[in-house]
Amino acid sequence: MSQMTADSVASPSGATEFIAVRGVTKLFRQRGRTVEALHDIDLSIRRGEFLSLLGPSGCGKSTLLRVIGGLHTADRGSVTVGGSSADTARAGKQFGFVPQAPALVPWKTLAQNVRFLTTLHRGAEVHQVMNNADIRELLSTVGLAGFEKAYPHELSGGMQQRASLVRAFALGAPILLMDEPFAALDEITRADMRYLLLDLWERSNTTVIFVTHSVTEAAILSDRVMVMAAGPGRIAAERIIDLARPRHAEMEDEPEFHAAVRQLRTDLREHHGR
Amino acid sequence: MRIEPVIASVHQAPGDPGPPGPAGSLSADEAAILAEFAKTPRKERFARVARAIAPAIGVVVFLAFWQVSTQLFDIQKFVLPRPSDILSGIKDDPGFYIRNARVTLWEAFLGFAIAFVLAIIGATLMAHSRFIERAVTPLAVLIQVTPIIAYAPAVVIWLKFGIKPILVLTSLVCFVPFLINGVTGLRSVDPNLLELARSVNASKREVFWKLRLPSALPHLFAAARIAVGLALIGAVLGEFFAGVSSGLGYSVKYAQSHFLTLQLWGSIYVLALVGSVAILLINGLEKLTLHWHSSQRH
Structure with missing residues (x-):
C-alpha cells in the first residue's frame, strides 16, 4: 500500500499511506459547458500529517477537499481512506469538517453546538468521541470557557470560528478537512487562530488537510504543501516545509520560513495564468 | 442601564x-x-x-x-352606535358573547390547526422536490386568488349544513400562507450547515428535524400571524352559510336580519378582541422560541 508510484507526488520517504488519491478527475457542468475542476490528481497522505492545498481561487482546492471527504464524487479515479472508500469513511464519521463560515446552529448554545456533529448520525461512533471534561478543557484552551450558554449571535466572528474548530475536534474524527477556515477573519485574529490550531493538532493525532490561499499560512502550518494551479485544476508542485515542531510566532522571522514562503510564491507565480 | x-x-x-x-x-x-x-x-x-x-x-x-x-353629528344609535353603547351592550350580556365566541374560536382554531399540519406535510414534499413544488404551486395560487365568499356556498351544498363545511373553508384559507412560507422556510437552512450534516452522513430525517424545521420557524410564525385573521374570516363566513345557530358569525347574520345593531357591533368587537389576543399569544410564543433569530433583536 505504501508503494511509491512513478509520480513526483508520491508519499514522502515511503511513510505509511493513510489517504490515497489516485487519478482523480472531477468535471462540472456550467451552462452547457463542461469545466474540468480537477485533472488527474494523485496524492498520498500519511497519518498525522498536516497537509495544505495552496492555490488561487478556481484551482479546485476546495473541490479536491470535498472529493477526499466524500462530499463530491470523482468522475474518474479513486479515493481511499485507510483502505476503504471516501463514502464509507464519511459514513463512519471519519471526517471533521471545518467550513469557511463558522456555520454554527443559531438556535443552539455554544455547548450544544460543539457537540452537534456528535449528535448527528449516532451509531457510527467507531472512534473516540470526546467526553464532556475534554470538551470543557478544549473550550478553555481556545478561550471560550464561560461562554457555554451563549448563542452564536452573542459571540464575535473569531469566537464563532474557534467554536467551529472545537466542534470538529470534539467529534474525535481522525481526519480534519478545513476549507479556508480563517479566510473571513481579520489578520490579527487569523494569526492567533493558526497557532491555536497547531496547538490543538499537536495534542491530538489527527491528520489535517487544510485549504488556503495564503502562502504564509500554508508555510507556518504545514508539513507539506501542494501548490495547485487552475485551468484545469491540478497539482503544480509539492513542497515539504522543514521547520521544527512545535511552531511558534517567532519562527516567522527566521530565514528558513522566508525561504519556504519565497519558494511557494515562486511556484504559484510560475503556474499562474496557464 | x-x-x-x-x-x-x-x-x-x-x-x-x-x-x-x-x-x-x-x-x-x-x-x-x-x-x-x-x-x-x-x-x-x-x-x-x-x-x-x-x-x-x-x-x-x-x-x-x-x-x-x-x-x-347626532347619528342615530341603530344606524351607527357609539363605542360606549357597544361596550355596555357587551357588559349587559357577557354570557351571550362568551358562548358564541367559544364556538367561533373553536372552529377557527381547528381550521388553523388542520391547515398547519397539512401545509407542513405539503411544504416538506415541495421542499424535497422541485417537481412537486412546480406541480402544486399553481393549485395553491388558485386557492389563494379565488374569493372564499364565492365558493363558500358551494362547499356547504357539497358537505351539507354543520361544522364540516366551516372547517373545510377555514383550513382552506389558512392553508396557503402556511404552505408558501413553509416551503421558503424549509429551504432557508444555511447551506454550510447542510454540508456539515452531510460530512457526518446525517440522515434526511435528522436534517429535517434538527435543521430544516427549526430554520422554518421564523417563516411559520409570519404565516401564523396572517392565518389568524384568515381563520376568523373562514369561521365567520362558514357560519353565515352553514345553517348553524351559534357562533359570532351567526350572531352577526342574525343581528343584521333583525336590525339588532348593538348586537351586530358587539359581535364585531368581540371578534376583533379574539383576533388581537390570538396575535398577542403568537407574538409571545415567537419571542420565547425565536430569541436566537435576528428578527427578535433590535
Missing part, C-alpha cells in the same frame, strides 16, 4: 451638590456633559413608557374620534 446610577453618583459627589460650580474639579464642559448624562435616565424612562403604550394609542384615538363624532 446599569451605568446610569454610577454616573449620577459621580455627578452628585459629596461636597458637590447641584450643578457643579467652578469650585468642582470638573471643567464646565465636562460638567455639562455629565449633567446631560444624568438627565438621560428620565428621558429614557419616558421613552420606554411611550414605547409600551404606543400600540394602544392608535386604538384609543380611533374609538374617541368615533365616540365624539357620533355624538357631535
Whole structure:
C-alpha cells in the first residue's frame, strides 16, 4: 500500500499511506459547458500529517477537499481512506469538517453546538468521541470557557470560528478537512487562530488537510504543501516545509520560513495564468 | 442601564451638590456633559413608557374620534352606535358573547390547526422536490386568488349544513400562507450547515428535524400571524352559510336580519378582541422560541 508510484507526488520517504488519491478527475457542468475542476490528481497522505492545498481561487482546492471527504464524487479515479472508500469513511464519521463560515446552529448554545456533529448520525461512533471534561478543557484552551450558554449571535466572528474548530475536534474524527477556515477573519485574529490550531493538532493525532490561499499560512502550518494551479485544476508542485515542531510566532522571522514562503510564491507565480 | 446610577453618583459627589460650580474639579464642559448624562435616565424612562403604550394609542384615538363624532353629528344609535353603547351592550350580556365566541374560536382554531399540519406535510414534499413544488404551486395560487365568499356556498351544498363545511373553508384559507412560507422556510437552512450534516452522513430525517424545521420557524410564525385573521374570516363566513345557530358569525347574520345593531357591533368587537389576543399569544410564543433569530433583536 505504501508503494511509491512513478509520480513526483508520491508519499514522502515511503511513510505509511493513510489517504490515497489516485487519478482523480472531477468535471462540472456550467451552462452547457463542461469545466474540468480537477485533472488527474494523485496524492498520498500519511497519518498525522498536516497537509495544505495552496492555490488561487478556481484551482479546485476546495473541490479536491470535498472529493477526499466524500462530499463530491470523482468522475474518474479513486479515493481511499485507510483502505476503504471516501463514502464509507464519511459514513463512519471519519471526517471533521471545518467550513469557511463558522456555520454554527443559531438556535443552539455554544455547548450544544460543539457537540452537534456528535449528535448527528449516532451509531457510527467507531472512534473516540470526546467526553464532556475534554470538551470543557478544549473550550478553555481556545478561550471560550464561560461562554457555554451563549448563542452564536452573542459571540464575535473569531469566537464563532474557534467554536467551529472545537466542534470538529470534539467529534474525535481522525481526519480534519478545513476549507479556508480563517479566510473571513481579520489578520490579527487569523494569526492567533493558526497557532491555536497547531496547538490543538499537536495534542491530538489527527491528520489535517487544510485549504488556503495564503502562502504564509500554508508555510507556518504545514508539513507539506501542494501548490495547485487552475485551468484545469491540478497539482503544480509539492513542497515539504522543514521547520521544527512545535511552531511558534517567532519562527516567522527566521530565514528558513522566508525561504519556504519565497519558494511557494515562486511556484504559484510560475503556474499562474496557464 | 446599569451605568446610569454610577454616573449620577459621580455627578452628585459629596461636597458637590447641584450643578457643579467652578469650585468642582470638573471643567464646565465636562460638567455639562455629565449633567446631560444624568438627565438621560428620565428621558429614557419616558421613552420606554411611550414605547409600551404606543400600540394602544392608535386604538384609543380611533374609538374617541368615533365616540365624539357620533355624538357631535347626532347619528342615530341603530344606524351607527357609539363605542360606549357597544361596550355596555357587551357588559349587559357577557354570557351571550362568551358562548358564541367559544364556538367561533373553536372552529377557527381547528381550521388553523388542520391547515398547519397539512401545509407542513405539503411544504416538506415541495421542499424535497422541485417537481412537486412546480406541480402544486399553481393549485395553491388558485386557492389563494379565488374569493372564499364565492365558493363558500358551494362547499356547504357539497358537505351539507354543520361544522364540516366551516372547517373545510377555514383550513382552506389558512392553508396557503402556511404552505408558501413553509416551503421558503424549509429551504432557508444555511447551506454550510447542510454540508456539515452531510460530512457526518446525517440522515434526511435528522436534517429535517434538527435543521430544516427549526430554520422554518421564523417563516411559520409570519404565516401564523396572517392565518389568524384568515381563520376568523373562514369561521365567520362558514357560519353565515352553514345553517348553524351559534357562533359570532351567526350572531352577526342574525343581528343584521333583525336590525339588532348593538348586537351586530358587539359581535364585531368581540371578534376583533379574539383576533388581537390570538396575535398577542403568537407574538409571545415567537419571542420565547425565536430569541436566537435576528428578527427578535433590535
